[in-house]
Amino acid sequence: MVVSLKDIAARAGVSLATVSNVVNGYRPVGEQTRRRVQRAIDELGYSPNLSARHLRRGRTGLIALAVPELNNPYFAELAEVAIRQAAELGYTLLMENTAADRATELALLRDAQRHPIDGLILSPVRVGRAEVLARTADTPLVLIGEGVYDVPHDHIAIxxxxxxRTAVAHLIALGRRRIAFIGASPGDDRHSAQLRLRGYREALSAAGLPAYPQLVAPTERFGRRDGRRAMAGLLALDEPPDAVLGYNDLVAIGALRALTEAGRRAPDDVALIGIDDIEEGRFSSPTLSTVAPDKDEIGRLAVRRLVARIEGGEVPDPFTVQTPFVLVPRESTGPAGGG
Incomplete structure (x- = not known):
């Protein structure tokens, strides 16, 4: 039997308008009334026809999340959160892999309607502020990550x-003095690689330690192979590092592999830490110390902000939100610890 809003109104003893307000979230409804309506919904097994609802509003009910690497666990874990949040708000989330390709990112910015979506969440790598400002598409846009700043769109980042700085300070507190950074990348000084390199240098400076140029290892990308290759180069130095900050956990895990292949151990010979807190780091041997961004908050906030823009509710002006992070010490920098 198909359950209608009229059936729910009869069961709850309220008006059809009240049921509609509860189901669609249009207007505030008293808590006791809302509970009575929700109880009727549960008892009757009502399931809203989301497709019909979106069509009535001139929407598709689809939003997209575009990331540079689907095979990067960080983005996969972030996507899981975003998918769940979208579903809770009555939307279906589509995934787009840009492969960090400039043409693909530009195409999404210029013509998000090449896919029938109501809004776009984009993690840009190859496009910058000028390209975002030149955007003419009116599809709501939320940016995540650190590729673009100072634009009239919501931006969620750490x-x-x-x-x-927090990661390097942790290594310094452990008595490490020749600390390397793997993952330097030329380009915009506001790209995450440059920002993390800046934090590395600031922490060394604050501790009165030199920033040796030979301990800053550039990488082509930010994966396991890159970390492995860069770590092998650092170990070949006359004076190798006694600690390493990887641009991300994948780089640090690759560096950990290079240590093993060279007969070295973490943290005995080289302490290792990454950034991202991907699940893989909790099962590496040794487990990987990391700085953990609040991926749940990033994913939820990006979707909520996008849906608010789509539905035209009361939304503050576009803004940049910096979500929290925490240091998670594990075995790669010292005794077992952290989750």
Whole structure:
């Protein structure tokens, strides 16, 4: 039997308008009345026809999340959160892999309607402020990550300088003095790689330690192979590092592999820490110390903000939100610890 809003109104003893307000979230409804309506919904097994609702509003009910690497666990874990949040708000989330390709990112910015979506969440890598400002598409846009700043769109990010500074301060507190950074990348000084390199240098400076140029290892990308290759180069130095901050956990895990292949151990010979807190780091041997961004908050906030823009509710002006992070010490920098 198909359950209608009229059936729910009869069961709850309220008006059809009240039921509609509860189901659609249009207007505030008293808590006792809302509970009575929700109880009727549960008892009757009502399931809203989301497709019909979106069509009535001139929408598709689809939003997209575009990330540079689907095979990067950080983005996969972030996507899981975003998918759940979208479903809770009555939307279906589509995934787009840009492969950090400039043409693909530009195409999404210029013509999000090439897919029938109501809004776009984008993690840009190859486009910058100028390209975002030149955007003419009116599809709501939320930016995540650190590629673009100072644009009239919502932007969700962590404080990369502070996160990197926290990681290096942890290594310094353990008595490490020749600390390397793997993952330097030329380009915009506001890209996450440059921001994390800046935090690394700031932490060394604050501790009165030199920033040796030979201990800053550039990488082409930010994966396991890159970390492994860069770590092998650092170990070949006449004076190798006694600690390493990887641009992200994948880089640090690759560096950990290079240590093993060279007959070295973490943390005995080299302490290792990354950034991102991907699940893989909790099962590496040794487990990987990391700086953990609040991926749940990033994913939820990005979707909520996008849906608010789509539905035209009361939304503050576009803003940049810096979500929190925490240091998670594990075995790669010292005794077992952290989750």
């Amino acid at each position: 404080d990369n300088v502070a996160a990197s």
